[in-house]
Amino acid sequence: MDRKPLIQRKTGISYKTEEKTVLRGFDVRELANAGYTFIDGLYILFQGRIPAENERAMLDYEVAEFLEHSMSPSAAAAIGVMNGHPMLPAAVGASIATFGGAHGPGAQHGYMMKKYLDRAVLEHKTVEEVAVECVDEYMDAGRAVMGMGQPQHLDGDPRAEPTHLKQEEIGVVGVYLKFQRALEKRFYARRFAEGRSYVAVNMIGAGNTALSDMGFSPNAAWTIGCVTRGYSCSCHALFTLKKGRAWGASRNEPMVQMLDLSMIKYIGPEDREVPLQSEREAYAMNELKTGEFKKWVI
């Protein structure tokens, strides 16, 4: 049995022999037998260290609360993919891959905080001062301040403020929460002063802040957040597979299905005749000249 990896790499993460799997120096079997948890494993994986008990509790809190979020782009992706009845991992992987600049942009929030904390160091400013600058610069430029606003939880994400409070309660507070609190204060004040509607902190602003104070890099935090959601998305995929209709388009259901043809609203060019090949060149030239097509180019 050839057990060599397909691609050879030096790695500082783990090694695996016939006898054991070693993660950042720890035999994972010994970790488990000693009573360490999966959450401890995430610290070891991304930070190479065993966390303090309050850090373990904070991450467990956050992963557990972030795991399920009902219908979000990730769950919709899992359900949509599963409608075709591929293997389950296809739906699960797709759900994780939905996370980007709008859905769970944890890394962007992390790097935004880093940028301004770097400035605090370089320019000898306080955390509060650079947080104010962050809000002002983003808002002046018409950019969305990362970590604020959620399109479904209009009064504020129900998980967000409790996450801040939990961080404070169990003592996992660091420079990131100080920055985030100052950012929120400035953000609310500016929107209020400008007569704009209330936009609350979201789960990136709260959860990613906590992950950062727990010592995770922006990318590690992003991984933890997005992959965690993969658990519940796989649950939604399974529900679709086992209790839903393939395709999601059946006419034999009492409720219109997600892919029923009547769900399609078309706003493109009017129906038109296909030009014959003998007409094609003149037709195409006319299209180029009028430039009408340009408004449809995406």
Place this chain on the structure above:
Amino acid sequence: MGDLKDVAVNRMTGKVCDERIATMKHAKRRVIGNLGNPNLLFDYTNREIGTLPDDNRAHFKWVSEVAYKNIHRIVTRGYDTTELVEAGYGVCDVLFIDFQARIPLVEEKKVLDYILLVGLEDGLSNPALVARLVARGKSYLTQAAGASVFAFGEAYGAFKNFGYMLEKYYNKIAEEKLSAADAAALCVEECYHEDHFGIDAKYVKDPTPKDLMAYAEKALAGKKELKYIPFLKEVVKAAQAKLGYVEADFMAAATAAMMDLDFTPDAAWCIMGVTRAFSAGAHVCEEIERECERDGFDTYGKTLTPKEWYDGPTDRPVPSLKERGAFKGGQAQTPEEWKKMWDRKAKELSGSGFAIDFVLDDARKVVHGKGKK
């Protein structure tokens, strides 16, 4: 319906398949290509245009037994998720709630925690490598981590197939009045060659799977009756009698334990695939930090394939388009001719797919043994 009936009627069935068509506009079209052929199911020169209108059924909703949210709450299986975590429940508890709609025993939670910790990392195996490869294209981290889950199939991380195999033969104890030893022997006899068998020489030197099963047995003793771990041990015994010194691998032990925690094999497959994706994220970071920082990301066309690795057709001149006119097509006219062509391509043309005996199963039929109907 006048003309509309002609538009909507299926020439084969003589029926209108969907009454909504009758309310739609239609457009006359000139005949293009074969679209005037009367053998077609529909009159292509006179068909409806525009999207289908609504009917009287209830509007589409995301129907879910798993979770809902409103502006102020996120609720899974009836529990507010914020209330759950404030009450001290953790990730393993929520996995039980999401997948099984129940709060687990503390001991069950501990067993799941053990499995997730041990299953978190597997070195440079397929999910890590897939994630690293995707990352080398400078994709988003989430794209690479998501891709790692795609590595789970019916051989690598075959939690689902193994679980259903174990369940099938365990059920024979009651269904066919077999002893556990006989059911296990039958399982070995019929399945030992399968990629998802989960019992081989890989883990004979690594006590992790044994420790995992022992931990679960000890933790759950007196709390609930275990079925699958004891049966897996029987299967291992039968496999050792037939194959020599083999042991259950991690996948087998973890699946059996998760089934004793009442997770389905499908749920085990998903949960372990996602668990592994956390470490895939770390591998992505390391690939970028070390390899891509040093050598750059991979760009299209950068990677060369040495000619000495190539064993396909020898280099040959490209024929002119004029010469192409003399070429014969590749259609077989008889089953014998077809078989001959298939076998030849399977033998001579790697990468054509002809040498793979693969049946695409409907995932739902695989789960249930047959379709919903």
